[in-house]
Amino acid sequence: MRHHDRYDYHPLPERADYSWPDGRRLAVYVALNLEHFAFGEGLGAELAPGGPQPDVLNYAWRDYGSRVGAWRLLRIFDELELPCSVLLNTAMYDHAPQLVDAFRRRGDEMVAHGRTNSERQGVLPEAQERALIEACAATMARHEGRGPEGWLGPWISQSERTPDLLAEAGFRYLLDWCHDDQPIWFRTRGGGRILSVPYPQELNDIPQIVGRKQEGDAFADMIVDTFDELLEESQERPLVMGLALHAYLVGWPHRARHLRRALTHIRQRADGRVWITGAGAIARHAAALPPGVVPGS
Template sequence: MLLPHHNRYAYSAITERPTYRWPEGKQLAFFIGLNIEHFAFGAGLSHSLSTPLPPPDQRAFAWCDYGNRVGVWRIFGLLDELGLPASHLINTTLFDYAPQILGAIKARGDEVIAHGRTNAERHGGMWERDEARFIAEVRDAIIEHWGQAPKGWMAPWMSVSGVTPDLLDEAGFKFVMDWPADDQPIWMKTRKGKIMSVPYPFELNDSPQMLVRQQSPDDFSNAIIDQFEEMLEQSEKQPLVFSLALHAMIVGQPYRLRALRRALKHICNHPSRDKIWFTRPGDIYEYCNTLPEGALPLPSGNAG
């Protein structure tokens, strides 16, 4: 039976791929993706910690806004304390709402990943021309405020249409992070070429784990440590990407931040720290783009 297929990438068993190493012979690439999100008041989508109230649901809005007013600054402090780089999946409406956040990202020398205009909307259901304008608007806002074009894209809510990879490629994006299919970067086919998929976690992600599955902060901290230890062991055989997805309004809460601190200290103080490449998705893309053809799984089939 022939099932519908996206035709973006072909099946590739991770055990059958050629091997390579990260820069300086590192085994495991590790990056943090911090989601910094802005929501409309009384309209559109929102995260919810409890039973949603009727609009305008000021409780949900204010809880999300805590991430921008308090949580993100606590997380920046933790990253500074541990000397960790990060990438920031940021809604462009934050550039006007809270410009201090982008200023701190610039001061840290971190990477900005395009994350739509606001998480109050999903773009997966847009008509193609509307989606193309939407993507261009986000790209141009980042160029204007950050001073350079973003390489990476992560859709709000990981929502995509059937042509999103094509439109991103045509708008100049180099990689996507919303196809959680692998532990290594892979190439995906577009109608005019290809775009890289850089691993980003759907599971090791504080939002689905703690808001949806109601995992405790200690459970999440232990999951980070177990994921790290297992991937470090597996990476002795082949290079892997260990990515950690965080949200400012979630792990920015003090008791969750304490648990996150324990996990990150475990990683940063690990005896095998010299085997870890502490990096950002854009650097992973740039390095992988220099590898010989065939080092990364190649796409096949026809897109569209």
């Protein structure tokens, strides 16, 4: 059978044990997608089945996230003193620069998330995909004073060579694969490697709220249940819990209230076993562990 050849099978119970900083066992990070969409063309999540372009209903619903919803989430993050990994379309630097500035002032990590979520990178020829990745990295370096360490493709879109291109462009980790609860090293061409940091598709508001038609209360319960279960499991091994959010979904008032409840639960139960951090910090800690500890190393 055909295989991707990026990583081998490593059963979770057979892996080496390690801890996060200060002996902590469960690393928790919140990933907020700040995305921009083209008007009248391209891809985008839908509130209702779209009609002929321009699809004003769905465009405006998504635009609410940048104009209002993300600011509501920012207030919740500030209230609970929660760091955030910002998954950033570079188009946001032009579309909503004040919003990007607000998260930068908090010291939040900026993770590259392509140009716009109106497009997929995985369908591009190699030269065009490389140019896209390099252009996004250069744009972020210009605005942030340093290049991004991590990448999440718009719509989790990868070609067969995406990990190679990311490693060659200097990225240290990717978030596209939801295949594990621990970081895993990927092989890349030429003997290189890049770290895969867990990013959730189950604990992600698009698959749950848009795809499975769950509402904010149910999504909040999933967050609480996931945290409680992983906290118990982390007594045996170190684990990562990621939470993927989109401001045009959980930034609406009726969902934000439930999100606050779930995040408050995490903050209140975050004892010496829990490391509330960012995706980049998780990647740096895992990459610094001795060879053989992280699968694939």
